Amino acid sequence: MRRIRLLEVGVSVTTRAEAAAEMLRWVEDSTPHYVVVANVHLLVEAQRDARLRDVLNHTGMTVPDGMPLVWLARRAGADGTERVVGVELMEAV
DSSP states (O other): OOEEEETTEEEEOOOHHHHHHHHHHHHHHTOOOOEEEEOHHHHHHHHHOHHHHHHHTTSSEEEEOSHHHHHHHHHTTOTTOOOOOHHHHHHHO
16 A cells, blocks of 8 residues: 655555455455554654654554645645544444
8 A cells, every 4th residue: 555754654545445445455365464543643753753653654554544644645645545534444344
C-alpha cells in the first residue's frame, strides 16, 4: 500500500474499504501486521520520539483517523485518501 510522508511518518494512502480489504488479505495469507489508526497528536508525538516514529514507519498500515491528516495528504497529492475511523475499520473487517 502506498504511503505519503506526513510529519516524518509514512501514512497509508487509503480508504476504509481498501484498508479493510488489505487486512482481510493478511488474514487469508496468515501474515501478521500491525495497523495503527493515527491522528495528528500521534504524529506530533512521533516527532519527539524516534522509537515511536520508527514503529509507525514499520507498520503494515498507518491509516489517517482525523481530517487534518487527510487534508495534509490530499494537499501533498494523495487525492484518494479518506479518513479511516478505527471503530468503523474494525466493523468493516
